[in-house]
Amino acid sequence: MPRPLRVAAAQVGRVDRSEPRASVLARLITLLEEADKQAVKLVVFPETTFTTFFPRYLITDDVELNSFFENEDAVTGIVDAPNVKPFFDKAAQLGIDVVVGYAEKTPDGVPYNTASYVSGRRVVSKYRKVHLPGAFEPFNDHPDTTNQLEKRYFKPGDLGFQAFRAPSLRHEVKSPIIGMLICNDRRWAEGWRCYGLQGAEIMCIGYNTVAWAPELWGADPNMDRDFARQDALFHHKLVCQAHAYTNAMFCITAAxxxxxxxxxxxxxxxxVVDPEGHIIAENKTDGxxxxxxxxxxxACLQGKARTFAFEKHRRPEHYGVIVERAGVVEPPEVI
Amino acid sequence: MPRPLRVAAAQVGRVDRSEPRASVLARLITLLEEADKQAVKLVVFPETTFTTFFPRYLITDDVELNSFFENEDAVTGIVDAPNVKPFFDKAAQLGIDVVVGYAEKTPDGVPYNTASYVSGRRVVSKYRKVHLPGAFEPFNDHPDTTNQLEKRYFKPGDLGFQAFRAPSLRHEVKSPIIGMLICNDRRWAEGWRCYGLQGAEIMCIGYNTVAWAPELWGADPNMDRDFARQDALFHHKLVCQAHAYTNAMFCITAAxxxxxxxxxxxxxxxxVVDPEGHIIAENKTDGxxxxxxxxxxxACLQGKARTFAFEKHRRPEHYGVIVERAGVVEPPEVI
Structure with missing residues (x-):
C-alpha cells in the first residue's frame, strides 16, 4: 500500500545583516501560504531561518549578537518566542508541519544552532547541531571577510540524533519516521547512520553554505568564482544523495x-532526494x-529490505574505532 | 612539497565460467606490461581477479566450486599460490605494487573474499571483505539466473579495516597510507571512516557489480536495461566520490x-577519484x-586539515548506536 506525502523545501534568498525580523517573517509566511495553496503537508526551512547567517561576522557587540538569537519559552519552546510567534501561528492555522532552524538561547542562556519540528504549535522534536564547523577565533577581522565562527557563538549539540514519529502525517497505522540535521552535519556519515539505525524515512536539512571564500578555505585567493560555487554545490548534492541512498531515506534540503x-x-x-539517491525536485532560482x-x-523499502538491510549486512564488531576516538592515529612509518 | 604518484585501475573485461586461469593470467600480465610502459607504480585489480564472478551461480559440485579458489601458501600467502604465481612474479620483476582480489582458501580451508597488497612478492597487507551481500540460499536455481551467493561461499572478513604504509612508494620521509575495500564494502560508510581515522590517503577497491538483475533485486522483471545499468553505475560513482570526499582520500576503483x-x-x-570527490580518470571501454x-x-591535506579535520569536528559521544547494534530499532508509534 503506498504512503504518499507532499513535501517541500522552502528556499530563502538574500537576508541582510540589518534586515528586520518582521520583514523576514513576512517572506516566510508568504512561503507557507504558497505551500498551503499546493496542499503541502511538510515544509523544511533553512538553518537560522529568521536572520542572516551571522557567524560569518566577528561580532563583538553583545546587543547585536543577542539580537540574532531566539529566546525560547521555558514551557512551549520556540513557538512562543516573541520575535517569531506569528510564523508558528500561521503554520498551525494552515495545518502545515514545519522544520525550522534558528539560533536558540535557552532559558539558562546557553546558545545552540537548533532546528525544531513543529506541528500545530507543538514542538514534536528538537535537534541541536552536533558538527559545528569553523573555529573559535576569526582568521581575519576585516569587516568584509567571510568568517565561520560557529564554534565561538554556539555550544555543540547535546541531544544526539533522535529520530521521531510525525503522527500528523500518519498513513493508516504508520507515522513517518523523521530525522533532522543542520548544514555541516550533512557531510558526516555518522549522524545519517544514527538516524538510519532508527528507521528514518525523511531527513530534513537546512543550511547556509558559502559559495566563494578562498581565504577562509585556505585556497588560492584568485580562485575562479564560478568553479568555487559549482564545486560547493557539487559537494552539497554529492553528500546528500549518497547518504540518502546508503540509508534508504528521502532527504529534503532547504538553502x-x-x-x-x-x-x-x-x-x-x-x-528533494529519493531513497535511491535521485534528485526528484530542485530549485530554479536563487531567491x-x-x-x-x-x-x-x-520507496524506502527496496533499500531498507535489500541493499541496505542493516541487520543482515552490517558488522559492528569491526567499527569500534568510530566511537573510540575523534581524530586520526596513523600507522607507524615503516623503516 | 608535492608527493606525486602515478597509479592505475586495471579494468578486466569478460571472463567466462569456463575460462582457464592461464588465459586470465596472460591478460593480467598484458595489463602489467602496459602499466610498466607508462611508469605506473601502483595498480589496483578487481575483486576475484583471476576467475569469473562465481557467486552468481548456484554451484553444487565441490570440485568446480574449489576450482575458483586460490590455495594460499602458509608462509608466503597468495604470491606462491600455484595457479597465480606467474602474475606476482611479473609484478615483482617490473617493480609494480599491486592490489589484487581473489577467492582465498586458507591452509585450514576457510573461504574468504580477499584482497592483498603485494610489493616485490611480499604481502604487505591483506583485507577480507566484511560486507558480504546477498543471501545463503539461491532465490532461483535456474542456470541462467543471476544469484548473489557470497554469504554461502565466503565467511565474513575477520581482519577489520587495517590501514597500512606502502614503503615502496615512499616520498622523502613519508610512505603513503593505504586502505582496501571490496565491492559492496564501498557502499558502507563505516569501513571508509575506519580507514579515514587511520589517515588513509588512497582507497583501493575492486568489484563485480551486476548491471541488470531485476529478479535478484526484487524489481519489475521488465525494467529497462539501459536505465538499470546507468543507475547501477550512478550508485557506484556516487558512493565512491562521496566517501572519498568525506574522508579526504584518493580512491582507485577497478571493475x-x-x-x-x-x-x-x-x-x-x-x-581514479581525488580527495575532493572529482573523477580525474575513467574507463573508456568495457574490456x-x-x-x-x-x-x-x-591534495588530501585540504580536506584532512580543514573541512574534515576529524579531531576538531567529530563528536563520538553521539555515535554509540553505530557500534551497539547491527539493525534498526524504530521509535515507538505515537497514538
Missing amino acids: RCGWDDGKFELITGSM DELVVADIDLD | RCGWDDGKFELITGSM DELVVADIDLD
Missing part, C-alpha cells in the same frame, strides 16, 4: 542562498522559492 | 565488467583497460 549584504554569496541546492515534491514513503 | 558467458552483464566504472592517473597525495 539560505543569494548575496547577503550584496557581497556574501551562498549556494542554492534546495531539493525565495518553494520546491515541492510528491513522495511515497514505501 | 570486472562486460558480458560474462555472453549473458551476465557487469557495470564498468573503473576510475581490459588500464586507467592511469597522476596524483599528488598532498
Whole structure:
C-alpha cells in the first residue's frame, strides 16, 4: 500500500545583516501560504531561518549578537518566542508541519544552532547541531571577510540524533519516521547512520553554505568564482544523495542562498532526494522559492529490505574505532 | 612539497565460467606490461581477479566450486599460490605494487573474499571483505539466473579495516597510507571512516557489480536495461566520490565488467577519484583497460586539515548506536 506525502523545501534568498525580523517573517509566511495553496503537508526551512547567517561576522557587540538569537519559552519552546510567534501561528492555522532552524538561547542562556519540528504549535522534536564547523577565533577581522565562527557563538549539540514519529502525517497505522540535521552535519556519515539505525524515512536539512571564500578555505585567493560555487554545490548534492541512498531515506534540503549584504554569496541546492539517491525536485532560482515534491514513503523499502538491510549486512564488531576516538592515529612509518 | 604518484585501475573485461586461469593470467600480465610502459607504480585489480564472478551461480559440485579458489601458501600467502604465481612474479620483476582480489582458501580451508597488497612478492597487507551481500540460499536455481551467493561461499572478513604504509612508494620521509575495500564494502560508510581515522590517503577497491538483475533485486522483471545499468553505475560513482570526499582520500576503483558467458552483464566504472570527490580518470571501454592517473597525495591535506579535520569536528559521544547494534530499532508509534 503506498504512503504518499507532499513535501517541500522552502528556499530563502538574500537576508541582510540589518534586515528586520518582521520583514523576514513576512517572506516566510508568504512561503507557507504558497505551500498551503499546493496542499503541502511538510515544509523544511533553512538553518537560522529568521536572520542572516551571522557567524560569518566577528561580532563583538553583545546587543547585536543577542539580537540574532531566539529566546525560547521555558514551557512551549520556540513557538512562543516573541520575535517569531506569528510564523508558528500561521503554520498551525494552515495545518502545515514545519522544520525550522534558528539560533536558540535557552532559558539558562546557553546558545545552540537548533532546528525544531513543529506541528500545530507543538514542538514534536528538537535537534541541536552536533558538527559545528569553523573555529573559535576569526582568521581575519576585516569587516568584509567571510568568517565561520560557529564554534565561538554556539555550544555543540547535546541531544544526539533522535529520530521521531510525525503522527500528523500518519498513513493508516504508520507515522513517518523523521530525522533532522543542520548544514555541516550533512557531510558526516555518522549522524545519517544514527538516524538510519532508527528507521528514518525523511531527513530534513537546512543550511547556509558559502559559495566563494578562498581565504577562509585556505585556497588560492584568485580562485575562479564560478568553479568555487559549482564545486560547493557539487559537494552539497554529492553528500546528500549518497547518504540518502546508503540509508534508504528521502532527504529534503532547504538553502539560505543569494548575496547577503550584496557581497556574501551562498549556494542554492534546495531539493528533494529519493531513497535511491535521485534528485526528484530542485530549485530554479536563487531567491525565495518553494520546491515541492510528491513522495511515497514505501520507496524506502527496496533499500531498507535489500541493499541496505542493516541487520543482515552490517558488522559492528569491526567499527569500534568510530566511537573510540575523534581524530586520526596513523600507522607507524615503516623503516 | 608535492608527493606525486602515478597509479592505475586495471579494468578486466569478460571472463567466462569456463575460462582457464592461464588465459586470465596472460591478460593480467598484458595489463602489467602496459602499466610498466607508462611508469605506473601502483595498480589496483578487481575483486576475484583471476576467475569469473562465481557467486552468481548456484554451484553444487565441490570440485568446480574449489576450482575458483586460490590455495594460499602458509608462509608466503597468495604470491606462491600455484595457479597465480606467474602474475606476482611479473609484478615483482617490473617493480609494480599491486592490489589484487581473489577467492582465498586458507591452509585450514576457510573461504574468504580477499584482497592483498603485494610489493616485490611480499604481502604487505591483506583485507577480507566484511560486507558480504546477498543471501545463503539461491532465490532461483535456474542456470541462467543471476544469484548473489557470497554469504554461502565466503565467511565474513575477520581482519577489520587495517590501514597500512606502502614503503615502496615512499616520498622523502613519508610512505603513503593505504586502505582496501571490496565491492559492496564501498557502499558502507563505516569501513571508509575506519580507514579515514587511520589517515588513509588512497582507497583501493575492486568489484563485480551486476548491471541488470531485476529478479535478484526484487524489481519489475521488465525494467529497462539501459536505465538499470546507468543507475547501477550512478550508485557506484556516487558512493565512491562521496566517501572519498568525506574522508579526504584518493580512491582507485577497478571493475570486472562486460558480458560474462555472453549473458551476465557487469557495470564498468573503473576510475581514479581525488580527495575532493572529482573523477580525474575513467574507463573508456568495457574490456581490459588500464586507467592511469597522476596524483599528488598532498591534495588530501585540504580536506584532512580543514573541512574534515576529524579531531576538531567529530563528536563520538553521539555515535554509540553505530557500534551497539547491527539493525534498526524504530521509535515507538505515537497514538
